[in-house]
Amino acid sequence: MHKHPSALGVATTLTPAAPVTLIRPQAAARAARFFVEKFPGRSLYAVKANPSPDLLRTLWDSGISHFDVASIAEVRLVAETLPDAKLCFMHPVKAEEAIAEAYAVHGVRTFSLDTIDELEKIMRATNDATDLELCVRLRVSSEHSELSLASKFGAELGETRELLMATRQAADALGICFHVGSQAMSPQAYSDAIERVRAAIVDAAVTVDIIDVGGGFPSVYPGMEPVALENYFDAIHRGFESLPVSYSSELWCEPGRALSAEYSSIIVRVERRRGTELYINDGAYGALFDAAHIGWRFPVVLLRDEESDAAMTGFSFYGPTCDDMDHMVGPFMLPDDVATGDYIEIGMLGAYGCAMRTGFNGFTAETVVEVADEPMASLYAEPAPARRRATVIKLG
Ligand SMILES: *Cc1c(COP(=O)(O)O)cnc(C)c1O
Numbered sequence: 001m002h003k004h005p006s007a008l009g010v011a012t013t014l015t016p017a018a019p020v021t022l023i024r025p026q027a028a029a030r031a032a033r034f035f036v037e038k039f040p041g042r043s044l045y046a047v048k049a050n051p052s053p054d055l056l057r058t059l060w061d062s063g064i065s066h067f068d069v070a071s072i073a074e075v076r077l078v079a080e081t082l083p084d085a086k087l088c089f090m091h092p093v094k095a096e097e098a099i100a101e102a103y104a105v106h107g108v109r110t111f112s113l114d115t116i117d118e119l120e121k122i123m124r125a126t127n128d129a130t131d132l133e134l135c136v137r138l139r140v141s142s143e144h145s146e147l148s149l150a151s152k153f154g155a156e157l158g159e160t161r162e163l164l165m166a167t168r169q170a171a172d173a174l175g176i177c178f179h180v181g182s183q184a185m186s187p188q189a190y191s192d193a194i195e196r197v198r199a200a201i202v203d204a205a206v207t208v209d210i211i212d213v214g215g216g217f218p219s220v221y222p223g224m225e226p227v228a229l230e231n232y233f234d235a236i237h238r239g240f241e242s243l244p245v246s247y248s249s250e251l252w253c254e255p256g257r258a259l260s261a262e263y264s265s266i267i268v269r270v271e272r273r274r275g276t277e278l279y280i281n282d283g284a285y286g287a288l289f290d291a292a293h294i295g296w297r298f299p300v301v302l303l304r305d306e307e308s309d310a311a312m313t314g315f316s317f318y319g320p321t322c323d324d325m326d327h328m329v330g331p332f333m334l335p336d337d338v339a340t341g342d343y344i345e346i347g348m349l350g351a352y353g354c355a356m357r358t359g360f361n362g363f364t365a366e367t368v369v370e371v372a373d374e375p376m377a378s379l380y381a382e383p384a385p386a387r388r389r390a391t392v393i394k395l396g
Pocket of ligand 1 (some may be wrong): 046048049068090091097179181182215216217254255256257258349359
């Protein structure tokens with residue numbers, strides 16, 4: 001692994017012809033310590049946001065001991081990388097073989113489910129094990145979130161009573177979990193969901209041992225600047241304290257984005273300029289899936305030794321593949337004199353960015369460089385990073 005003091009240094013000394021992935025372990029460690037110290041319960045890292053083994057080790061070293069995994073490949077990856085980690089298999093629809101291997105080979109005891117079918121599947125796959133922690137996933141609203149997770153999973157009101165009672169019979173510990181959708185922009189999302197949990201508990205009259213409020217904790221992007229995470233934690237703590245659960249019950253959360261967004265960014269090169277359209281060497285099939293498909297705006301900065309004093313202009317990007325869909329509408333704010341050959345850092349790609357990369361059309365990014373400078377934005381830096389504060393804040 002190469003190490004460099006800064007993104008600018010990487011661009012000017014390596015002058016890379018392909019995109020470079022930058023990693024900032026210190027930023028991920030800071031995010032992990034924040035959750036470990038301030039979340040009023042246990043924080044599980046949701047591996048799908050970024051399964052890089054280096055990141056998994058960084059989070060572990062910073063106090064994250066539990067991992068939310070969703071596939072047998074994620075189970076194997078974390079078990080191999082961190083043999084002492086506790087794995088929670090939180091995908092509500094699993095292959096029976098995956099459950100059996102997770103239980104028998106990797107020691108997984110925690111599973112989520114949202115139907116009686118899945119409960120029966122788990123019991124078959126574990127030979128009616130008596131040491132299971134089973135979390136019933138409730139469907140909750142995604143109205144406060146940028147990315148909905150409301151239509152695919154979760155038991156509906158009306159189905160939860162029977163499901164909670166049957167799961168209580170089968171489980172050593174009974175949990176209730178939900179996911180408010182990713183990048184939840186208001187703590188209210190969690191308060192509302194916890195009210196759903198209350199109704200379900202009262203209706204089924206079961207003893208609940210675990211409340212898992214899922215992921216959805218936001219990061220910071222242009223035009224999406226959430227209130228401080230402490231507000232989310234306070235809302236969750238208040239809601240949890242008022243639930244009719246046993247005195248010894250546990251509170252869990254499963255952040256993916258919030259623990260990984262600041263970990264990575266990329267350096268791309270401009271290969272052509274056409275008006276306010278820049279043809280860059282990474283795109284929709286690389287780290288910019290969300291920028292292309294849901295118009296997500298990531299922060300950008302021009303990496304030049306001499307800072308440009310040209311006025312800021314909104315640009316759109318084309319990625320390197322031959323596909324028209326490889327287009328990121330932005331707008332991405334850059335100095336108006338940006339030209340072919342310039343390098344740009346695109347920030348906050350540690351969550352659902354670098355993890356989504358494909359090799360489509362022969363374009364990929366193999367070089368990874370660790371840098372010591374601050375990420376382009378942060379929810380954890382005190383004070384907010386000065387280097388790019390204006391870039392991030394003014395874009396809103
Ligand atoms: C994706 C996912 C997460 C992580 O969500 P973020 O919005 O990245 O925090 C947590 N739990 C489950 C079950 C998920 O599917």
